[in-house]
């Protein structure tokens with residue numbers, strides 16, 4: 001396929017409710033979409049970078065700049081989707097920007113060939129179990145109301161954001177109100193230090209599936225030390241930036257479970273390699289989320305259908321975050337989301353809806 005160019009589309013999507021984590025509160029998602037135009041078909045990619053570099057070093061303006069000046073021009077020669085990462089490798093980092101570009105090229109290729117993302121990645125299921133990520137709340141009562149609502153919607157797993165001062169009590173309250181059968185896990189987004197081990201061990205009696213990224217993303221040794229002091233399995237998110245990082249973390253005993261996010265590792269092809277490395281070590285994985293629109297959600301649901309994804313992911317329904325998605329919404333059915341079966345991502349933006357939320361567009365000729 002010959003890449004003619006990429007359109008950067010900046011959209012602004014208000015969240016149905018503020019989403020608070022240990023690194024900040026998000027009320028409106030500013031998202032960078034990519035529309036790749038090739039001689040065969042067009043393809044879509046979604047950059048998961050936040051507006052501010054709070055989850056990772058990447059941020060929307062930085063992603064747009066590196067795509068405009070370096071990444072899109074590097075694809076002038078016209079490469080297949082499998083050639084995108086090698087063609088971009090000489091540029092350091094910017095994995096979320098690279099992931100969005102690779103996804104758009106891959107989507108165009110697959111649409112032209114009439115093959116689905118799921119088929120390309122190796123999906124073995126037609127629907128995936130869905131969990132939900134619950135933010136830090138203003139009170140325990142507000143938290144319990146939110147969890148009750150998600151369980152009523154059918155979510156099969158609850159994940160609570162935690163931080164120092166909001167950890168043991170919320171977990172205890174959810175266990176007391178909803179019982180021991182609910183699949184429950186927590187995500188600290190790097191808010192603790194290895195010195196907090198004794199405090200975090202207070203979570204052990206609550207039979208959590210995992211504790212996600214308790215320490216700094218670069219503290220592999222600290223996570224290994226922490227894992228030796230906790231009964232709750234340690235899961236990594238921010239630390240796992242590649243298949244190699246996954247192999248290293250597993251080898252050092254820093255994690256027993258991995259949250260896979262294609263944007264964080266540089267794309268869906270690398271995400272499959274992370275899956276394969278984890279599967280080779282018997283490490284379960286699940287699909288993380290970055291509050292994607294239906295475009296990123298479609299790709300994540302296809303990835304979550306691979307055999308090693310044995311835990312419910314953060315692939316929630318569109319309505320968890322947005323009153324109205326830019327694609328046909330993903331809707332929970334019996335706690336599951338259907339894996340799109342159409343060519344490529346299997347979904348595309350609804351033109352009128354996309355126009356409503358678009359704040360800027362920019363054409364970059366390849």
Ligand SMILES: CC(=O)N[C@@H](Cc1ccc2ccccc2c1)C(=O)O
Nearest residue numbers: 021026050055133288289290291314
């Ligand atoms: C579903 C979930 O918890 N995702 C991330 C955290 C997160 C939270 C808030 C975000 C806001 C804008 C963009 C990305 C974001 C990612 C995580 O697993 O760590």
Ligand SMILES: [Mg+2]
Nearest residue numbers: 187212213237
């Ligand atoms: Mg996380």
